[in-house]
Amino acid sequence: MNYSALFIQLLPEAVLVITALVLLGVAVAFESKKLQQFPAAAAIALATLGILIAGGVLFLLPCAKDSGTPLIVSDPLARLFKGVVLGLGLLAVWLPPGRREIPQIGEFYALLLFSLTGLLLTIGTNHLLFLFVALELASLSLYLLAGFPSTAKASEASLKYFLFGGVSAAFMLFGLSFLYGFSHTAKLTDIAVALAAGPPTALAITGLLLVLVGLAFKMAAAPFHYWAPDVYQGAPATTVALVSAASKAVGLVVIVRLLMIGFHSVAGSAGLGAMLPGWSMWLAVLAAVSMIFGNVLALAQSSVRRLLAYSAVANTGYLLVALAANGQSAAGSALFYVVVYGLATLGAVAVTAAVERDRSDDSLSSFAGLVHRSPLQAVALLVFLSSLAGIPPLAGFFGKFAMFSNAMAATGSGGQPGLAWLVGLGAIMSAISLYYYLSVLKQAFVRQGPDEKTSPCLSLCHALAVIVPASLIVLLGLFPSLLLGPITQALKLSLGL
Amino acid sequence: MNPAWTILSAFAGVLLVLLLPSRFAGLARVIALAASIVGVVAAAAGCLQRLTHPEAKVWDLNLPWVPELGIHFHLSANGISLTLLLLTGLVAVAGVLFSWNVSHRPRAFFAWFLTIIGGVYGVFLSRDVFLLFVCYEVVILPKYMLIAIWGSTNKEYGAMKLTMYSIGGSALILIGLVVAYAAAGATSFDLDFLASVTYSSSLQAWAFPVLFLGFAVLAGMWPFHTWAPTGHVAAPTAASMLLAGVVMKLGAYGALCVAMPLFPQGFEQWKWAIALLAVVGIVYGALTALAQKDLKFVIGYSSVSHMGFVLLGLAVANQWGLRGAILQMISHGIIAGLLFGIAGRVVYERTHTRDLTELQAFDLWKSLPGAAIAFTLATAASMGLPGFSGFVAEISVVIGLWRAFPWLTLAVAIGIIITGAFSLRAMHRAFFPVRKPSDTPAQILPSLTWSEISAISLLLVVSLAIGIYPKPWVVLIDDGLRSSLFHSILSLP
Numbered sequence: 006m007n008y009s010a011l012f013i014q015l016l017p018e019a020v021l022v023i024t025a026l027v028l029l030g031v032a033v034a035f036e037s038k039k040l041q042q043f044p045a046a047a048a049i050a051l052a053t054l055g056i057l058i059a060g061g062v063l064f065l066l067p068c069a070k071d072s073g074t075p076l077i078v079s080d081p082l083a084r085l086f087k088g089v090v091l092g093l094g095l096l097a098v099w100l101p102p103g104r105r106e107i108p109q110i111g112e113f114y115a116l117l118l119f120s121l122t123g124l125l126l127t128i129g130t131n132h133l134l135f136l137f138v139a140l141e142l143a144s145l146s147l148y149l150l151a152g153f154p155s156t157a158k159a160s161e162a163s164l165k166y167f168l169f170g171g172v173s174a175a176f177m178l179f180g181l182s183f184l185y186g187f188s189h190t191a192k193l194t195d196i197a198v199a200l201a202a203g204p205p206t207a208l209a210i211t212g213l214l215l216v217l218v219g220l221a222f223k224m225a226a227a228p229f230h231y232w233a234p235d236v237y238q239g240a241p242a243t244t245v246a247l248v249s250a251a252s253k254a255v256g257l258v259v260i261v262r263l264l265m266i267g268f269h270s271v272a273g274s275a276g277l278g279a280m281l282p283g284w285s286m287w288l289a290v291l292a293a294v295s296m297i298f299g300n301v302l303a304l305a306q307s308s309v310r311r312l313l314a315y316s317a318v319a320n321t322g323y324l325l326v327a328l329a330a331n332g333q334s335a336a337g338s339a340l341f342y343v344v345v346y347g348l349a350t351l352g353a354v355a356v357t358a359a360v361e362r363d364r365s366d367d368s369l370s371s372f373a374g375l376v377h378r379s380p381l382q383a384v385a386l387l388v389f390l391s392s393l394a395g396i397p398p399l400a401g402f403f404g405k406f407a408m409f410s411n412a413m414a415a416t417g418s419g420g421q422p423g424l425a426w427l428v429g430l431g432a433i434m435s436a437i438s439l440y441y442y443l444s445v446l447k448q449a450f451v452r453q454g455p456d457e458k459t460s461p462c463l464s465l466c467h468a469l470a471v472i473v474p475a476s477l478i479v480l481l482g483l484f485p486s487l488l489l490g491p492i493t494q495a496l497k498l499s500l501g502l
Numbered sequence: 503m504n505p506a507w508t509i510l511s512a513f514a515g516v517l518l519v520l521l522l523p524s525r526f527a528g529l530a531r532v533i534a535l536a537a538s539i540v541g542v543v544a545a546a547a548g549c550l551q552r553l554t555h556p557e558a559k560v561w562d563l564n565l566p567w568v569p570e571l572g573i574h575f576h577l578s579a580n581g582i583s584l585t586l587l588l589l590t591g592l593v594a595v596a597g598v599l600f601s602w603n604v605s606h607r608p609r610a611f612f613a614w615f616l617t618i619i620g621g622v623y624g625v626f627l628s629r630d631v632f633l634l635f636v637c638y639e640v641v642i643l644p645k646y647m648l649i650a651i652w653g654s655t656n657k658e659y660g661a662m663k664l665t666m667y668s669i670g671g672s673a674l675i676l677i678g679l680v681v682a683y684a685a686a687g688a689t690s691f692d693l694d695f696l697a698s699v700t701y702s703s704s705l706q707a708w709a710f711p712v713l714f715l716g717f718a719v720l721a722g723m724w725p726f727h728t729w730a731p732t733g734h735v736a737a738p739t740a741a742s743m744l745l746a747g748v749v750m751k752l753g754a755y756g757a758l759c760v761a762m763p764l765f766p767q768g769f770e771q772w773k774w775a776i777a778l779l780a781v782v783g784i785v786y787g788a789l790t791a792l793a794q795k796d797l798k799f800v801i802g803y804s805s806v807s808h809m810g811f812v813l814l815g816l817a818v819a820n821q822w823g824l825r826g827a828i829l830q831m832i833s834h835g836i837i838a839g840l841l842f843g844i845a846g847r848v849v850y851e852r853t854h855t856r857d858l859t860e861l862q863a864f865d866l867w868k869s870l871p872g873a874a875i876a877f878t879l880a881t882a883a884s885m886g887l888p889g890f891s892g893f894v895a896e897i898s899v900v901i902g903l904w905r906a907f908p909w910l911t912l913a914v915a916i917g918i919i920i921t922g923a924f925s926l927r928a929m930h931r932a933f934f935p936v937r938k939p940s941d942t943p944a945q946i947l948p949s950l951t952w953s954e955i956s957a958i959s960l961l962l963v964v965s966l967a968i969g970i971y972p973k974p975w976v977v978l979i980d981d982g983l984r985s986s987l988f989h990s991i992l993s994l995p
Binding site: 398413422435436440443 | 680685
């Protein structure tokens with residue numbers, strides 16, 4: 006193992022950690038001199054700079070075929086999604102952090118950078134132990150980020166997130182120990198070899214099941230989603246954006262790696278008439294439950310943040326539909342959709358944060374008359390929610406369409422598409438989701454607000470966090486190949502299938 | 503001028519309207535009118551070219567779009583597409599003219615209006631089912647906004663109901679399309695390719711009803727028609743015209759050009775059910791229209807009845823039936839546009855009521871003679887009197903029906919009689935009330951404006967033209983029916 010080569014591979018993460026430390030140091034120096042509070046704008050600027058440099062380093066780094074250790078891999082899939090996560094993280098940084106001023110602003114952004122570091126490391130590993138450590142680095146930072154500023158709601162969010170997350174981590178670690186017991190290795194590629202050698206033992210299957218339960222917690226798949234509504238409601242907008250967009254994308258990459266590299270041979274099938282035991286069936290059940298739970302419960306919400314949380318559960322369901330099909334193009338379209346979903350939900354959180362600033366409330370009725378108060382916010386909200394509902398020509402529509410068609414192509418018996426039952430359920434649930442997205446848009450476009458005053462302009466960063474995702478969603482909706490092409494290519498090279 | 507100008511003009515119009523500074527918001531209607539006229543001219547030019555050069559190759563544009571899924575940006579204009587484009591253009595022009603007085607947020611109104619038009623053009627031109635589905639879905643959100651913001655009478659409920667029915671139909675269409683894509687080897691979404699594959703009969707047996715039903719919801723097939731009357735009544739005039747005039751045709755067009763060619767065996771298996779539901783729709787729609795108090799509800803239910811003829815023509819599936827179905831789509835598009843324009847704009851904006859009893863107080867044939875004459879002619883067209891387009895269309899369907907399901911003609915005849923009854927009842931009560939000399943004299947209403955007169959005459963002239971000289975339309979439709987898409991349908995026993 007060559008340490009200097011390893012360090013070069015980890016340069017983007019190193020840049021993030023250094024920025025975080027600088028941020029902490031500056032903030033402490035500021036406060037110890039009792040001058041004044043460390044300005045949030047400076048913290049945002051510093052974090053932006055760090056993320057941009059990390060992105061630049063990532064872009065310039067040569068694509069290493071093999072780093073000599075499974076701990077760190079920088080295959081095309083990892084590089085692509087590290088870029089995606091940095092981008093989503095940057096947009097999250099630009100959001101206003103909290104509804105109230107955060108006294109410890111330096112710590113807040115330092116933790117954010119630590120969680121981003123954890124997310125990046127999680128993407129680029131084929132080693133189960135390292136995966137767990139990286140995931141917990143990201144998660145622990147996120148638990149803390151949910152608790153700023155210390156209000157009752159935020160503390161509730163943070164505590165619930167921590168308790169549920171801690172239990173899920175325990176499940177996952179327990180499962181990982183089973184997998185190690187079965188194969189005597191923590192390397193995914195070696196586990197694949199061990200599994201291919203003979204019929205899967207109960208030990209391996211139980212281990213995989215436990216790991217998937219742990220990941221389902223992180224992805225907010227029903228019935229493991231109970232933390233999501235409270236976190237979305239209580240946590241600051243920045244944290245919600247990070248949890249919903251970046252962390253979900255990372256969770257999906259991890260599942261794709263785990264299942265398609267390590268456990269490809271125990272996929273089984275969820276196809277009607279061709280059912281075989283394996284993870285495909287578990288994912289299909291999780292997908293069905295998530296889509297039904299998420300969509301039905303979202304119908305009853307009056308708080309937009311909680312509505313977005315249930316929509317997150319439903320969208321995890323759609324992603325799992327594609328994964329249950331166990332195909333490379335289906336996984337590619339799921340990766341496409343998770344990026345687009347992240348952009349849309351991040352944008353929706355950004356607009357919600359703007360409405361909260363003006364109305365100090367995130368209830369549906371506080372969106373009334375948004376189109377008169379701020380046409381920009383209203384149109385952007387239209388783009389985000391229509392994309393989530395799957396209205397063309399926005400990227401969310403294409404993503405769902407691609408996932409459903411690729412999942413349908415998974416074979417069943419007698420020339421019949423096997424997953425038709427699951428895809429059918431997904432299509433119908435997605436139609437139902439239009440109802441609750443429209444109920445927000447109805448407030449924004451149809452109802453009259455209490456007054457016709459124009460709302461004050463957003464800060465530059467906040468406006469960018471609204472405009473950039475909206476433009477990307479329109480662009481990717483019209484030209485999906487811009488993202489789907491690289492993802493397909495990266496998957497082909499990284500999975501070696 | 504190639505037919506792509508229809509789509510281009512509509513979306514260029516949307517952009518221009520949105521870019522207008524708020525001082526010039528009044529110009530939005532002018533831009534919308536210009537865009538609609540460009541569209542109608544492009545469609546008419548396409549029709550003329552096809553008529554004069556019937557042997558020429560069909561206009562076709564095929565560009566790769568998403569190679570990962572085998573999606574192409576594929577447009578093509580055969581005779582059926584061209585006639586339906588012309589219909590859309592005509593209704594669009596009339597719709598803009600009938601909305602000349604919209605003053606509440608005019609830029610947004612015309613932007614949504616033109617988006618619907620562009621989407622409809624796109625559906626009629628697409629030869630790639632993904633592109634077709636995109637255009638089909640583009641229409642949904644504008645429909646909601648037009649009704650919920652500018653509508654009347656229970657508008658938010660009507661808008662939401664219509665939208666949920668549309669998206670529910672779309673979900674079924676999505677399932678049907680991706681099933682066909684997957685079963686055909688997951689390589690291409692091209693309509694002609696998907697139609698050339700023979701799917702297993704067990705697949706066709708369930709995929710056809712799913713796909714057909716998805717389209718039929720939007721075509722107003724009984725018992726999934728209930729969105730149509732509530733939606734039409736709640737919608738502002740231009741939106742009712744578009745909904746009844748062209749959007750319901752999208753459903754019928756999709757059923758004809760996608761569902762039936764993709765799964766011909768499934769169609770063969772289910773056509774009796776379609777015919778039955780269509781006939782029930784014809785009679786039920788007419789009977790319900792007979793009992794309505796609101797003039798727009800009468801027209802709304804009459805749309806359900808008239809669209810029953812389209813579905814019946816599809817179920818018959820011989821040359822006469824399909825030709826009649828498309829003629830009825832065009833005829834009903836024009837007549838429904840006309841009726842909704844007169845009821846929603848000309849009458850309602852002046853009297854502020856559509857209640858048949860309350861309208862008696864206005865003595866409309868004296869206070870608004872122009873509207874009374876126009877409505878009488880439109881009613882005659884709607885009843886299917888010879889000389890109007892409705893006659894040509896319905897007689898074709900009935901001839902086709904006689905060859906396929908002779909017994910059902912009896913039920914259709916009853917439906918036609920009831921249509922006469924409800925049309926005359928509504929016309930009589932609204933425009934020619936019986937008044938005692940002792941009643942207070944009706945107030946004087948402002949006479950028709952130039953925009954109303956030109957919209958009414960445009961639609962009336964076209965309906966008469968089709969009724970008197972249907973040949974060019976029939977030639978164009980037969981040209982479209984020769985497409986390889988319909989071989990499997992027309993060759994059924």
